[in-house]
Amino acid sequence: MQHDNSTDRTGLGQLPDEGVGxxxxxxxxxxxxxxxxxxxxxxxxxxxxxxxxxxxxxxxxxxxxxxxxxxxxxxxxxxxxxxxxxxxxxxxxxxxxGGEPLAAVSPGEGVDLAPLRRLLRLQPAQPAYLTDNAWNVLDHNEAMAEWFPWVRVPGANLIRWGLTDPEAREQMADWPRHGRAYLAMLRYAMAQYPGHPELVEILRTALADPECRRIWDDGPVIIANRDGHTFRLRIPRFAPHTVDVVAQVLHPVGCPGLRLTFISLQDG
Structure with a gap:
């Protein structure tokens, strides 16, 4: 059966607009x-x-x-x-x-994340992190924390940070491009997981920001993930220079919904 995401069925009420579904x-x-x-x-x-x-x-x-x-x-x-x-x-x-045929795993339901955590630690020089289907940061390596200290904060969420935190707009060169990509990934995720309360909350919070709202209203763009995307960052540890990086996204077959992301220097 097909789902219409224009109405939230999580008890949170209507979505910010009718722009999904x-x-x-x-x-x-x-x-x-x-x-x-x-x-x-x-x-x-x-x-x-x-x-x-x-x-x-x-x-x-x-x-x-x-x-x-x-x-x-x-x-x-x-x-x-x-x-x-x-x-x-x-x-x-x-x-x-009606959504993703394979339900996303929940790390709190007996899922052993130890092998994935070890994989993060095997990448000591470049940032790497593990997220769930709502982009909550489940784990990260030390390089990720050095580049992006916000991942240490309990409840860290990649998409929420990228769309709503002023620091993200400072660190991501050409931020509107990133904002468009994150909103595009949200659209895709809401098709995967209809009525997901965290995705609804992230979208509602993002669309309260005028710039995010302008990008959203500019028309529906859909991106499944940022695998292979290249972009420029302004990271304090590299100041005053910027760095060009590429993101690689892996989906563990045994853990649907989880993502391992590795960020590498383009010239590395």
């Missing part, structure tokens, strides 16, 4: 497809429906929030018609499946 993404993707095709308007609903082999009414109902069963053939047709990238295609399939 499959219906809003379909409308945005169709508008973008029309622009990219030089139409000067959204790709007509009737054309999307025709490419999928369905009726215009069927597709119109989808954009209004209907939740019919969507098989793989139909989803592939929709993705092709709307010219979706790989992460957007994955998001479409997640909404159709």
């Amino acid at each position: 499959l219906a809003v993404l379909l409308r945005a993707w169709r508008a973008r497809a029309g622009r990219n095709l030089g139409l000067g308007k959204p790709l007509p609903q009737v054309e999307v429906a025709a490419e999928v082999g369905m009726s215009e009414r069927w597709y119109r109902d989808l954009e209004r929030g209907a939740t019919p069963r969507l098989d793989a053939r139909t989803l592939t047709g929709l993705a092709d018609a709307l010219r979706l990238c790989a992460d957007e295609r994955a998001t479409l399939f997640l909404y159709a499946a």
Whole structure:
């Protein structure tokens, strides 16, 4: 069964806006497809429906929030018609499946994180950290704490820090690019884990900031993770110079939802 994330079912009330959920993404993707095709308007609903082999009414109902069963053939047709990238295609399939098929593990439920913690320690020179499906920092190596002391604070959360902490905007060169990436990862995660209370809270807090709100309202961008992304940092220990780094993200197969992230100097 499909989930509509425009309404929070966690007891926290409505999300900050109606900017999440499959219906809003379909409308945005169709508008973008029309622009990219030089139409000067959204790709007509009737054309999307025709490419999928369905009726215009069927597709119109989808954009209004209907939740019919969507098989793989139909989803592939929709993705092709709307010219979706790989992460957007994955998001479409997640909404159709009602979220991530494999539930995220909880470190508090007998999950042995010792092997992952040892892996962090084997990387002494460059920052490395472990996060859960809501980007709570579960562990980190000493280099990560030296570069980013905020990870030592109980309850440290990567996305919350990146979107709402003034320090993040000082340390991340071209911060709007990072803000857009973090919000894009939030969109993807909310398709993976519908109604996740921490994700809802992070989004609500972020959208209280005018700059985050402007980026969010600029249109839905979706990123599954930042694996391979390169960026420039202003880290106090390297002052007055900046450093160029690349992030590598690993997903432990036996621990769904957890992420191991390694940050390396680009010239290293």
